[in-house]
Amino acid sequence: MAPRAAGKRVVLGVTGGIAAYKAVEVCRRLVDAGVHVMPVLTDDALRFVGEATFSALASERCRHSLWDDAEAIPHIRLGQVAELIVVVPATARFIGSYAGGIADGLLLATVLATRAPVVVCPAMHTEMWEHPAVQENLSILVRRGVQVVPPDEGRLAGGDVGAGRMAEPAEIVDAVLGMLEVGPRAVARRHKDLVGRRVLVSAGGTREPIDPVRFIGNRSSGKQGHAIADAASERGAQVVLVTATAKPGPPGATVVRVDTAAEMQEALLEHATDADVVVMAAAVADFRPKAPSGRKLSRSEGLHEIVFEPTPDILAELGRRRREGQVLVGFAAETHEVAQRAAAKLSAKRADLIVANDVSVPEAGFDHDTNAVTILAVDGSSRQVPLASKREVADAILDIVVDRLLDRDAPAGGDRDPRSDL
Numbered sequence: 034m035a036p037r038a039a040g041k042r043v044v045l046g047v048t049g050g051i052a053a054y055k056a057v058e059v060c061r062r063l064v065d066a067g068v069h070v071m072p073v074l075t076d077d078a079l080r081f082v083g084e085a086t087f088s089a090l091a092s093e094r095c096r097h098s099l100w101d102d103a104e105a106i107p108h109i110r111l112g113q114v115a116e117l118i119v120v121v122p123a124t125a126r127f128i129g130s131y132a133g134g135i136a137d138g139l140l141l142a143t144v145l146a147t148r149a150p151v152v153v154c155p156a157m158h159t160e161m162w163e164h165p166a167v168q169e170n171l172s173i174l175v176r177r178g179v180q181v182v183p184p185d186e187g188r189l190a191g192g193d194v195g196a197g198r199m200a201e202p203a204e205i206v207d208a209v210l211g212m213l214e215v216g217p218r219a220v221a222r223r224h225k226d227l228v229g230r231r232v233l234v235s236a237g238g239t240r241e242p243i244d245p246v247r248f249i250g251n252r253s254s255g256k257q258g259h260a261i262a263d264a265a266s267e268r269g270a271q272v273v274l275v276t277a278t279a280k281p282g283p284p285g286a287t288v289v290r291v292d293t294a295a296e297m298q299e300a301l302l303e304h305a306t307d308a309d310v311v312v313m314a315a316a317v318a319d320f321r322p323k324a325p326s327g328r329k330l331s332r333s334e335g336l337h338e339i340v341f342e343p344t345p346d347i348l349a350e351l352g353r354r355r356r357e358g359q360v361l362v363g364f365a366a367e368t369h370e371v372a373q374r375a376a377a378k379l380s381a382k383r384a385d386l387i388v389a390n391d392v393s394v395p396e397a398g399f400d401h402d403t404n405a406v407t408i409l410a411v412d413g414s415s416r417q418v419p420l421a422s423k424r425e426v427a428d429a430i431l432d433i434v435v436d437r438l439l440d441r442d443a444p445a446g447g448d449r450d451p452r453s454d455l
């Protein structure tokens with residue numbers, strides 16, 4: 034049993050989806066753990082499970098209406114006394130109404146009338162789960178500090194198989210107890226911690242044309258940027274990948290293919306406006322031919338003098354235009370004075386993190402499958418990641434990004450540390 038969770042008051046919200054039967058098991062397990070469970074069922078939940086079941090198992094009788102209750106304003110009382118609210122299952126309709134602030138019924142009124150952390154456990158068919166409307170609504174909730182125990186892949190109602198099957202009761206109970214004991218970080222670490230976050234990643238080396246067949250490029254393979262996009266996607270993020278390579282992006286990601294620094298800048302500035310995280314892993318050319326030739330330069334014409342001009346500093350521009358709460362990550366590929374040069378870029382470009390890469394280390398950096406980096410943060414902290422796969426480096430960067438996102442979430446939601454009440 035989780036001792037700190039014992040005696041805590043938890044509203045168990047149940048909405049109208051077939052997974053509502055699993056809420057019965059969640060209720061029983063929470064009560065077994067010593068939690069004081071107050072069930073609230075929506076009218077549609079009652080089509081799937083009975084009020085009597087919850088009244089018998091929970092610590093208080095089941096409620097389902099704003100009006101039938103002897104209590105005046107039951108949602109305010111429930112919202113005030115709850116130390117946590119968990120919604121099992123959370124349907125697309127519930128998620129949409131909650132994101133839109135529509136207090137339609139007792140449960141929605143309660144989640145809108147509380148300052149307690151709220152955990153939602155979505156369950157729906159794959160097509161609905163992947164619909165942009167549902168994902169957008171979930172992003173809104175996550176940005177407000179709501180914790181999500183994401184659905185798994187598995188058998189769905191009607192025999193279909195896919196993503197959208199609600200997490201198992203044991204996992205949900207673990208999340209609730211972790212939240213009551215440790216706070217949102219414990220929950221985020223155990224689950225896909227980027228669900229509901231929009232992550233924009235750049236990758237690869239830009240190519241600046243000299244003429245239609247030649248370009249100025251660099252040694253970047255794009256592997257590190259692609260590894261970050263893959264890791265973010267597997268951790269539940271909606272990923273936009275702006276890449277100068279031909280490599281595939283993660284399944285479900287929006288992939289924008291670019292060649293030049295100018296194209297990369299245009300794509301990044303467009304997608305950065307609503308991104309929660311921007312990771313600038315691309316190796317952007319610093320200079321480009323000022324006047325690329327429209328036709329192939331020929332050797333017979335003799336030596337050509339190429340005049341260069343600087344490209345836009347995309348990361349610095351992203352830093353200037355950054356929206357509130359966005360986490361901005363840059364890279365610094367260096368061959369010498371790595372720490373000093375990286376620290377200078379951190380402040381010059383107004384990033385939160387700079388991933389410093391000593392590309393003179395054998396097996397690290399350009400075109401290798403491994404990397405060794407030091408992640409410098411604007412608060413002066415740093416973390417060293419010794420030679421590891423680019424995927425491991427990606428996860429180390431995202432761990433720090435998640436911590437910063439949780440720090441920035443609205444305090445009204447899941448960021449309240451329940452220990453402050455003890």
Ligand code: CTP
Pocket residue numbers: 294313314315316317318319344345346347348349362363364365366367378
């Ligand atoms: N960067 C950028 N736009 C550029 C050049 C670099 O957005 N025109 C970004 C890179 O993607 C990286 C960071 O800035 O995230 C640092 O890139 P780096 O090449 O190490 O540094 P520069 O700013 O180019 O400075 P210098 O070449 O003097 O080291």
